[in-house]
């Protein structure tokens with residue numbers, strides 16, 4: 001009987017991309033990949049350690065999988081596996097915990113008979129991880145958007161962050177190999193490539209190449225596709241990248257930029273590499289070159305040093321920025337980070353209140369951005385039909401637009417007129433003679 005494998009991913013897009021690569025390894029080895037909610041012989045959980053909630057989630061999913069498939073061989077990989085291997089291995093039923101370097105050799109470590117004989121931990125040091133584990137993938141059955149991993153690890157040392165500890169230093173795929181992967185993705189019929197990594201803007205660090213060079217090479221590819229950068233640090237968003245995006249029809253007019261705090265004092269405590277003036281200047285440069293750019297911003301609330309007055313400054317700073325949406329994270333203490341020793345820790349109830357305030361601001365800004373786009377006709381990459389008789393997809397500047405479903409629209413990049421907002425959703429109409 002064919003053996004079955006199921007997967008669950010926590011955390012960032014990069015983790016999803018890497019799970020897809022691991023999934024392919026199982027398929028190549030003859031496993032049937034089944035849904036995580038089905039019984040299976042191997043369960044692989046790809047963990048995240050960014051917040052303590054992510055750690056708790058990992059434990060929850062491991063236990064859930066074991067309830068469903070008590071005899072399944074359980075493999076745990078990802079950032080938590082690297083940082084807290086012993087803790088994860090001590091959960092009843094876990095068989096294999098693999099570190100950052102080891103996860104891409106899962107087939108070598110998996111007991112071929114899938115015999116459960118107590119946990120095995122294979123976790124090396126990340127300090128000397130130099131190799132680049134490739135990943136280019138999307139969910140099975142989804143042929144619209146593919147996440148292409150171009151970079152891994154980070155050389156920065158933000159005081160709150162465990163990612164460099166879990167993933168090691170910055171390293172990238174070569175331009176040639178990335179172009180090869182991208183060509184493979186387009187040959188499979190994908191219409192959008194999202195360049196992913198921990199610190200994508202740092203692509204090529206330590207080499208003669210930069211992210212800009214990579215974009216130039218990728219834009220040379222033939223095909224009907226568009227490209228998006230998953231996220232870019234403000235200090236790495238160069239004028240060249242902005243100009244290229246403004247000039248190219250294939251680059252999406254959308255940037256997701258981590259700000260983390262709108263208070264300079266907090267940014268210093270976080271050891272971020274810019275201040276609010278520089279951030280604002282980058283946003284202005286973006287909007288001057290690309291007036292309809294959809295801008296997403298990451299913010300962490302409740303970091304050490306974020307006093308009431310500093311949060312108010314940060315809030316006002318954000319109110320003035322014409323962004324499309326915020327991703328709001330609530331600070332949580334992570335072991336082995338320098339932020340633990342910083343003064344002015346913020347009470348949990350204040351963290352919750354501030355998070356709520358910023359989420360409300362995000363909703364208002366999103367609505368204002370959507371409103372500003374109504375009446376325009378933009379290319380929408382249509383995905384899968386929903387249960388409500390509609391099909392939806394994103395514009396280049398990241399507005400989700402829903403339309404009445406018609407067969408044959410899946411995975412097509414089509415011009416749609418953004419007509420109105422209904423219950424927070426932008427409804428589209430076909431411009432005359434577009435189909």
Ligand code: SF4
Nearest residue numbers: 154156157158161163
């Ligand atoms: S830039 Fe800072 S927050 Fe982002 S991964 Fe690197 S250390 Fe972490």
